[in-house]
Amino acid sequence: MNYLDTIQQYINNLPQEVHQALKEASTIRRYKKGDLLLQQGEVCQRSFHLLTGIARKYYLNEGKEITTEIYFQNDLALSFESYVLQKPGREYIEALTDIEVSATPFNAFRALRKQFPALMELDVMLSEYYAIWLEQRLFQFYTLSATERYRAILEKSPQLIQHIPLTMLASYLGISLETLSRIRAKI
Amino acid sequence: MNYLDTIQQYINNLPQEVHQALKEASTIRRYKKGDLLLQQGEVCQRSFHLLTGIARKYYLNEGKEITTEIYFQNDLALSFESYVLQKPGREYIEALTDIEVSATPFNAFRALRKQFPALMELDVMLSEYYAIWLEQRLFQFYTLSATERYRAILEKSPQLIQHIPLTMLASYLGISLETLSRIRAKI
């Protein structure tokens, strides 16, 4: 069982009152395809639990968009550093389809974390999971060529290739659109 | 003030009894230059708080060492995924000089975390800090050339260049030793 499943199970087993409190602190929001949930320069004041649809996180570098994370159903979308430090960040979060999210304000979750130690522990687990995910991405940049990174996506996250434009996938892989196109032609 | 200072302050302000409990759970260890604190395939069962000296974390890829983190005084050394999941990992931790560490077993810290909620919160902060650090490293691979990454180290972490061999620095930057040598010759 991977860590994400462990976390999911942990959430499922939380007492009813904690679920209730979380629900009360959150609001359901709907966004249209193309809408921005967060913009560069803003403080990420809420986390977005994606209920339906697809979204992504990206930032601009020399005028180009670099996609850093793709969110599917049940993923938690937020700009990590901006959220944790509550200071303006450089990242955008964009709806890639019409989406539905449960948005939980930073302050509200902070308060709940204090009230329910189980949520503090959940917070540890989520941060740990994100750090492990980042380590794996970094590991891939160290050890794999562009083609190998694409193949890794093919095998481990095919839903990613099926649902997002190649332009975004290329920047996610850290390569140019043209190179990605050539890699695909060869395979 | 950066997040690391915030965390340090938080630690300093912990109640005396918590400091005492942490101290009792930990043991001071000394290693000689070249000694391994952790080997590939082992479970990282303790965290190492570096009291004096320098250490590094690395792994092997196709026979070559890739250094992923350098530790100086007061840094916390551990193989993150292996530690969190308590499963065998691929990383080594090596003393680059004679060092002195305070080693805290995973299980002991777990127990203390449960006993003192303040330590659970500290654990969140440490994981958050590590994730932010990883995000920054990943950001550099996305946006900077080899030369620019070297310059970034020069400006932000000169102590790193002064104390570790170029071979390790090159792998840390994700480039070959020869390329690093040429970059240095040009600057």
Add this chain to the structure above:
DNA sequence: CGACATATTGAGATCCATCAACCAATGTGG
């Protein structure tokens, strides 16, 4: 259908890796 976004293909340039030779500093056994 037309317009705009998305993807492919080609040619040339650039960055960086690899392989190999060489050099300097340090350490070790005799």
Add this chain to the structure above:
DNA sequence: CCACATTGGTTGATGGATCTCAATATGTCG
């Protein structure tokens, strides 16, 4: 104290991976 091995770093030549720019093709949606 010397001879030699070892480690760490430099330099040169060459090739490959990937980028950029530009032209063309394909798709999609009002």
